[in-house]
Structures are given as C-alpha cells and as structure tokens.
Amino acid sequence: MSERSFQGFERPDGSVGTRNHLLILSITGLTGPAARRIGRSIPGARVFAMPFGSGLIGEDFEVHRRSLIGLGRNPNVGAVLLIGGHPPQVAEFAAAISETGKPVVALTLDECGHDTLTLTDRGIRAAAGLARDLSRQRRRTAPLSALFVAGECGRSDPSSGLVSNPLVGGVVDAVVDGGGRAVIGETMEWFGTVHLLQARAVNESVASDLADAVRRREDAAIAAGIDLLGDNPGPTNIEAGLSTLEEKALGTIAKGGSRPIQGVIGVAQSPPGPGLWFMDAPAYAPESVTGMVAAGAQLVLFTTGAGNSFVNSIAPTIKISANPDTLARLDSQIDFDGGDVFLGRRDLSDVVPELMDLAMEVASGTLTYGEVLDEGEEVVSRMGPAL
Secondary structure, three states, rough: OOOOEEEEEEOOOOOOEEEOOEEEEEOHHHHHHHHHHHHOOOOOOOOEEEEEEEEEOOHHHHHHHHHHHHHHHHEEEEEEEEEOOHHHHHOOOHHHHHOOOEEEEEEEEEHOOOOOHHHHHHHHHHHHHHHHHHHOOOOEEEEEEOOOOEEEOOOOOOOHHHHHHHHHHHHHHHHHHHHOEEEEEEEEOOOOOHHHHHHEEEHHHHHHHHHHHHHHHHHHHHHHOHHOOOOOOHHHHHHHHHOOOHHHHHHHHHHHOOEEEEEEEHHHHHOOEEEEEEEEEOOHHHHHHHHHHHOOOOEEEEEEEOOOOOOOOOOOOOEEEEHHHHEEEEOOOOOOEHHHHHHOOOOOHHHHHHHHHHHHHHHHOOOOHHHOOEEEEEEOOOOOOOO
C-alpha cells in the first residue's frame, strides 16, 4: 500500500491538499455576519466565524489561537480571506498563515471606518479575486506520505468496535507504513485501555503522557460532580448495545490501528513528524474533528453505529458504518458499507483495501455525501470564563 498515491494540490510549503478551498475566516464575533455575507456571494467558499474574540485567557486563548491559525494553514485551504475587529490580532494571524506561502488577504473593521457594509463590499471583491486565482490550480500526483488522516467515531454501537473502527485502523496502519501521519482523539474514550496504549508507546515519556491525559479528564469530571457511568456511554450508545465506557473505549482505540504511538499532542497542535499520534481532546465529535483538522489533517475517517451526520467543512469526511439497519436507513449519508463484515459474509482484512481505495479516491476529488449535502461545520472548544 505504500506505493499508493493520490491527486492533490501542491502548496508552497511542500504540503498537499485534498481540496482547494477558499476559507473566509472571521476571528472575532464582531465580524461574523460580514463573513457569512461574503461567503454567500462566493460559491464554494468555506466560512468559519469564531463567535468569541477579546477577553479569552489561559487555555482558551491558546486553543483558539492554534485552531484559527491551524484551520487557515490546513493544506486543503488554498487561500484565506481573514477578517476581524482587532488589528494587531488580525496582523498576527495573517502572518502565521502566510508562512505557508498561500495567499492571505486581511481586512479589519477599523480600516473600513467600522462600517460592516464597507467590510462586506471589500471582502467580496477580495474573495472573488482569490477564488478566481484558485481556479487556475490543478491536481498533481502526490505520494501516500503526504497524507494526514484523522480517525473519529460518533454514536457508536457494537458494530463500530467490531468492524468499522478496525477498518479505519487498517487504513491508519497503511498510511503510517507509507510514511504519512494519522491521529485519533477523544481522550475520555481511552478510559480503561491506557495500559494497552502504553504498550505501544515509543518511549516511557509518551506512555506517561497517555495516562496523564486520561487522568486530567477524569479529575475534571469528578471536580464537576459528573458520574461518568451515567454520562458515557450515552443513552444512544446504551440503547444500541454498549454497556460500559471500557467496552466503548476498546472500540474507540481500534481506530488507531496497531503501529507505535509517537506522542500525545494538544488540540490543533500539528504532529512534529510522521507516524501515529493521539490528540488530548474533547470526545464530542464536532470539537474533536475540528481540533484534528486544525492540526493539519486533510482527510477524516468517521465511523458510526446508530448514525451521525457531522462532517468537517475543510477536510472531506468519509462516513463509515457496518450496522445493517443504519446502512439501509442512511443510504445517502454513509459513504462506506462494512455491513458484510459484520454479518460474517466477508473478512475484515479483505475489506480494508477497499476502504483505502475510497480514501484515495476522496483524497483525489471524489465528493463525500457530507460535501454534497453541505453538512460541514467547525467547532472550537471553550473551557473557561473571559475577561
């Protein structure tokens, strides 16, 4: 599988995009409405408007900064229109994104006389120029080593842990073996499996980081008075047949395949090298996936048991299920059918190459159902108070 390749968009920094998006990025709540107006005028543009801005402190400030810059730097973004209401911050973010060599146009409310209609007009004109320039770019052959995949699961059931997640794990192994990068998150859903993960850690430091990450989440839940036994698995998981968090976790970590774990990274933190990485991040899918895409993932493999419609707006998200009822009910949402494995008609090892084939097709431009239906969204965590 290491000889596999895909057709992607080469970036000046050497990365390769599976898509060529124009991202309209508003980094403050003041300019969100203008960003959405601009986006409606530019077909195909992706819009992310952060509702928060001034007053963020501590971890919130760091996570928001990394996430916003990371989304702009993602290889799937070919150009960025950056708007905001705080000129120094806009300048800082624009400089950080511009380091990739991609075009960045920055506009602020201040330079528009604090007139949001002027900002909208200038933004539409700038975005139109960026979009036209992007249309001149063409896909070229890229090696598997240029791919960074993220694994996620949502509304899991027994079919997830038995089939869908191991299928993703097989693709993750192939990408890692080919010199690429892979990441899974959902820290709270490593609970009860840390000893298994530690056995795959590349060194004692990584093993300690895995345990510490779970312990911090567990301590936070206890401090908040949350009984994890009643919170995770959730009602949908329980109704579908999952009984404990440990049982759910065994399925969750199957998405990580079998290769050595290189390290634990924070939300929206780019892995410093190839291989498999674990992201210490919230388990809620919209936040988890956004964090991994802000870290640079160009493709998401998202499994579901009962059904979960969330997809990312920047990275194409392949929805995978092995639940026969879900496959029949959500035939216009699920991209990959693993039902024959669940029903015992086919072996898991025979189906992994087929999921890998689909991943390469999507990386090369084939649309997912989520893209066709425009389901994409970005969600950045907010943990504490603002000044």
